[in-house]
Every structure is written in C-alpha cells, then in structure tokens.
Amino acid sequence: MNIDELREHLCATYPDLCPLFSIEFGDGVLIVDRGRYWSAAKDLRDLGFDRLGMITAVDGIDDFEIVARLTAREIGAHIFLKTHVPRDEPAIETLTDLWPAADWQEREVYDMFGISFRGHPDMRRILLPDDWVGHPLRKDYRDERIIRRPDYI
Amino acid sequence: MAIDIESRTSVYDEEGRAVEELVLNVGPSHPSTHGVCRIIAHLDGEVVTKAEPVIGYLHRGIEKMAENRTYLQIVPLTDRLDYVGSMYANWAYCRAVERLAGIGVPERAEYLRVITCELQRVASHMMSIGSTGADTGAFTMFVYAFDVRERVIELFEALTGSRLTYNYVRPGGVAADAPEGWLDDVRRVVGQMPARLTELDRLFFGNTIARGRLKGIGVLDVPTAIAWGASGPVARGSGVGWDLRKSDTYSLYPRFDFDVPVGERGDAYDRARVRLWESVESCRIIEQALDQIEPGHVKAPGLPRLLKPRPGDAYDHIESARGSLGIYLVSDGSPRPYRMKVRSPAFCNLALLPLLAPGHTMSDLVVILGSLDPVFGEVDR
Numbered sequence: 179m180n181i182d183e184l185r186e187h188l189c190a191t192y193p194d195l196c197p198l199f200s201i202e203f204g205d206g207v208l209i210v211d212r213g214r215y216w217s218a219a220k221d222l223r224d225l226g227f228d229r230l231g232m233i234t235a236v237d238g239i240d241d242f243e244i245v246a247r248l249t250a251r252e253i254g255a256h257i258f259l260k261t262h263v264p265r266d267e268p269a270i271e272t273l274t275d276l277w278p279a280a281d282w283q284e285r286e287v288y289d290m291f292g293i294s295f296r297g298h299p300d301m302r303r304i305l306l307p308d309d310w311v312g313h314p315l316r317k318d319y320r321d322e323r324i325i326r327r328p329d330y331i
Numbered sequence: 332m333a334i335d336i337e338s339r340t341s342v343y344d345e346e347g348r349a350v351e352e353l354v355l356n357v358g359p360s361h362p363s364t365h366g367v368c369r370i371i372a373h374l375d376g377e378v379v380t381k382a383e384p385v386i387g388y389l390h391r392g393i394e395k396m397a398e399n400r401t402y403l404q405i406v407p408l409t410d411r412l413d414y415v416g417s418m419y420a421n422w423a424y425c426r427a428v429e430r431l432a433g434i435g436v437p438e439r440a441e442y443l444r445v446i447t448c449e450l451q452r453v454a455s456h457m458m459s460i461g462s463t464g465a466d467t468g469a470f471t472m473f474v475y476a477f478d479v480r481e482r483v484i485e486l487f488e489a490l491t492g493s494r495l496t497y498n499y500v501r502p503g504g505v506a507a508d509a510p511e512g513w514l515d516d517v518r519r520v521v522g523q524m525p526a527r528l529t530e531l532d533r534l535f536f537g538n539t540i541a542r543g544r545l546k547g548i549g550v551l552d553v554p555t556a557i558a559w560g561a562s563g564p565v566a567r568g569s570g571v572g573w574d575l576r577k578s579d580t581y582s583l584y585p586r587f588d589f590d591v592p593v594g595e596r597g598d599a600y601d602r603a604r605v606r607l608w609e610s611v612e613s614c615r616i617i618e619q620a621l622d623q624i625e626p627g628h629v630k631a632p633g634l635p636r637l638l639k640p641r642p643g644d645a646y647d648h649i650e651s652a653r654g655s656l657g658i659y660l661v662s663d664g665s666p667r668p669y670r671m672k673v674r675s676p677a678f679c680n681l682a683l684l685p686l687l688a689p690g691h692t693m694s695d696l697v698v699i700l701g702s703l704d705p706v707f708g709e710v711d712r
Contacts, residue, residue: 202643202644202645205645205646228557228558229557229560230560231560231648231655231657231674232646232657232659232672232674234659234672234674236644236661236669236670237670245644245659245672247646247657247659247674251557251573251578254578254579256579258646277558277559277560278558278559279558279559279560279679279682281682282678282679282681282682283678283679286678290394303387304386304387305386305387305390305711305712306387306390307387314392314395315394315395315670326399327399327400
C-alpha cells in the first residue's frame with residue numbers, strides 16, 4: 179500500500195484523524211494531542227497496524243516529542259504517531275496494553291528522558307544503573323565527565 | 332529502585348511441603364550469556380520459574396555520542412553496535428542519512444552493499460549456529476561453523492582491512508571499490524558454501540542429541556511474536572514470513588530471486604535452522620549480484636565534505652541478521668544530528684526471554700538465550 183492509499187484508508191475510517199496526517203520524507207506522520215495519543219494508537223491498531231516497531235522521544239527544548247513507529251504487515255504500510263509531552267509534566271499513557279513490545283522501549287525512554295508512562299507494569303531504568311542521576315538524552319543533561327569534541331570541522 | 336532479590340523465599344508445592352526457591356545470578360559475564368548480560372533466574376529445583384534479564388553493562392551511550400559528531404564521524408560508531416554484523420548498522424545508518432539529505436547511490440555501490448551484507452549474514456548466522464552448538468555441548472559444530480565464518484571474514488579483511496568493524500558503507504556509497512580479483516574470490520568462496528552448509532545441516536540438525544536438546548525448547552507462538560515486535564529469524568522461526576527484503580523491499584533486492592525460509596513450531600531448533608537456510612539463500616543472492624554487477628562509480632558524485640541535511644526527521648531500516656534494524660535521525664540543519672535513535676532488533680528480541688524461559692530447565696535457559704541471538708553491543712548501545 180502506498181502513502182496515498184494509506185491516507186484514504188485512514189480518512190475513510192477515522193475522519194477526525196485525517197487533518198492530522200502529513201507526509202514527511204516519504205513516511206506517513208500522524209501528530210496528535212497528548213490526550214488523543216492512546217486512543218489514536220488504538221484506532222491505528224484496529225486499522226491493522228499490528229506491530230509496534232519503535233517508541234522513542236526527542237527533546238524539543240520546549241517539550242518532548244514522543245515518536246512511535248507502527249507497521250501494518252497485512253497492508254504493508256508504516257506510520258509515525260507523534261505527540262508532545264510538556265517538560266514540566268513528563269508523563270503519558272503507556273502503549274503496553276496495546277502492544278507488549280512497548281514494555282522495554284518505554285522503559286528506555288523513561289531511562290533516557292525521564293518521561294514516565296502511566297499504567298506501565300514495570301516503570302524503572304533499563305540500560306543505566308538504578309542509582310544514576312539524571313536522564314542523559316535530555317539536552318539540558320550535564321555531566322562533568324562529558325568531553326565536548328572541539329569544533330575542528 | 333533496587334532490584335528485589337529474595338534468595339530464600341519459601342514456596343509450597345502441591346502437597347503443601349515448604350520448598351525453597353533458589354535465585355541464581357547468571358552473569359554478567361558468564362560465557363553462556365553470549366556477552367555481558369545478567370539473568371536473574373528463579374529456580375524450583377532445576378526448573379526456571381522466572382527469568383529476568385538485566386542489561387546495560389555494555390551501554391556506551393552511542394546515541395548521545397552521535398549528537399556530538401558529524402554525520403560522517405558517526406559511521407565508525409555504528410560499527411560498534413552489532414559487532415558480529417557491522418555492515419548492517421553501517422548500511423541502516425547510511426540509508427537514513429541518504430534519505431534525510433536526499434543522496435542517490437550509484438548502482439555499483441548498491442551491489443557491493445548487497446554482496447557485503449549478505450556475506451555478513453552468513454558470517455553472523457554461523458556465529459549464532461556455532462554458539463548454539465557450543466551451548467548444547469556440540470563443540471565440533473562450533474569449530475565447523477567458525478570455519479565457514481572465517482572464509483567470509485578473510486574476504487572482509489581483503490576488502491576493508493579489518494576483521495570485525497568494517498566502516499565500509501558510507502553515506503552516498505561505499506568507502507572504496509573492491510580490490511582487483513576480490514569479486515572472483517567471493518564467487519569462489521560462495522560457490523563452495525552451499526555444500527558446506529548442507530554438511531552442517533546433516534552434522535548438527537540431523538543429530539539425535541541436538542534434536543533432543545533443541546526441539547520443543549522455548550516455543551514462541553505467532554501472536555506473541557507479532558505483539559512483542561519480534562523480527563528476523565526469531566519471528567520467522569515461528570512461521571511469521573516477514574522479511575523486510577521482501578515485504579518492504581529496499582535497495583536492489585527486487586532484482587534477486589530468493590526465498591524466505593520459515594519454521595513451523597517456533598522452538599529453538601526452528602530458529603537455528605532458519606538461520607542456516609537463510610545463509611544458503613544469501614549465497615543465492617550473492618551469486619546473482621555477482622552476475623549482475625557492472626563497473627562504475629562507488630560514491631555519489633558531488634557530495635559535500637560536510638553534510639548538512641535540511642531540518643526534519645527520517646527513519647530507514649534494513650533486515651539485519653537479527654531482524655529489523657532501523658535508524659531514526661532528527662536533523663536541525665546543523666552538521667551534527669540532533670538525535671539519533673537505533674531501533675535494535677536484538678533489544679526487542681531479548682525482551683521475549685522472560686516469556687520463553689519459565690518451565691524449562693536451567694541448561695535450556697542458556698539454549699533459549701542463544702536462540703534469540705542477542706549481541707550485546709546492539710542491545711545496550
């Protein structure tokens with residue numbers, strides 16, 4: 179299924195999600211509000227997106243962007259589901275009840291960005307030691323052991 | 332939040348007798364854990380009741396380091412992700428950069444990428460099958476499989492100068508054209524390979540002891556495999572015929588005729604055997620690529636020395652020996668990526684261990700871990 183067919187398929191089933199759909203570098207992107215995140219994910223799952231490839235976050239300075247990549251194997255389509263999480267209240271619903279694959283990936287996001295996932299069965303650090311201070315992939319993370327590479331480029 | 336390890340918990344069996352649950356720490360650097368992984372195994376007698384992998388011992392913060400390097404300086408970092416299959420991470424990263432910066436790749440470079448990555452698949456699968464042999468006590472298998480792997484590594488040494496971290500695939504092409512006579516060497520080595528792989532199949536997978544140790548161990552059913560995001564031979568061993576080279580075809584794969592082997596029962600035996608037959612299919616692909624490859628450039632012309640992709644984000648993925656390996660890049664228009672995320676198949680497949688292990692004995696836990704084929708450079712990043 180190509181990207182235009184995916185758009186039609188999505189718009190026919192969920193007209194409210196249609197204006198949120200865009201195409202970026204050949205991939206379908208759906209940007210939703212934080213409140214609509216879980217239900218949009220569920221709608222996409224019901225649409226045939228049976229596989230959660232990746233969940234990650236990007237520190238956008240003002241807020242965090244959650245990026246989930248979903249795959250529908252039957253119709254051969256991929257989509258990005260994105261939402262924004264405010265910096266002062268970094269929390270969002272978990273997707274583990276829709277796709278158990280989210281389990282470790284959301285733990286990693288928590289570990290690296292300090293975004294907690296409400297309803298996650300086991301919300302603790304995964305890659306870093308339990309007593310680590312801070313969340314390294316945040317842009318404001320400071321550690322005196324980090325050596326900034328000189329700008330010789 | 333410390334991990335709660337209660338080493339002396341009383342549990343009661345069916346007849347009401349108090350029996351003790353033993354908590355055994357396997358690792359972090361036990362040889363059977365295939366890397367630096369710790370498994371907290373709860374045992375009832377010899378039977379595993381719960382297994383919890385503890386990972387992160389090899390975490391080097393590659394995603395953070397990438398934010399501090401230019402696009403070209405990141406390529407050697409990706410070598411260190413999956414150090415058994417460096418070519419894959421190179422290629423996945425370069426595809427993401429090419430998509431982000433809109434770079435086209437010359438055809439000869441694509442052919443060289445396909446040839447090296449399919450050779451890499453053979454080498455990586457031989458590592459996995461060999462260590463499955465070592466896990467089950469068949470050390471002969473380990474030596475035979477490493478003999479096949481060595482032929483491939485020698486080819487890579489001639490091509491790139493190194494045996495483990497190749498740094499060969501670059502944005503816009505490959506580092507250098509194949510040296511004179513290298514493609515003939517590939518043809519010679521690959522020509523001998525199917526016979527050797529068939530020999531391995533008879534030697535190991537036909538062996539009664541190997542069958543006894545592998546069949547029915549760690550059965551993964553299809554709905555679980557899909558819901559947990561399993562990919563690669565782990566998913567295909569269960570019968571999920573999902574291979575990015577076919578279903579989401581990229582590069583030159585539509586030009587090649589090959590099959591995607593799938594298992595039936597989803598046990599450790601099927602997962603290991605799928606790897607073997609995938610290696611045979613890789614040899615078919617390489618031979619077709621060798622027939623089709625023509626002289627030409629191996630680098631996109633007019634590439635700037637310093638890549639500054641336009642702001643935006645891009646994701647691209649390839650089918651690595653472990654599954655769907657994706658790189659997600661966010662650019663802010665500067666020479667360094669704003670964010671790089673590695674979607675690691677080994678990480679997602681390892682998450683299945685707590686599901687597969689309970690009910691099997693301690694010695695089978697090692698086999699199940701081996702059948703998931705984790706490489707901890709990629710799990711921990």
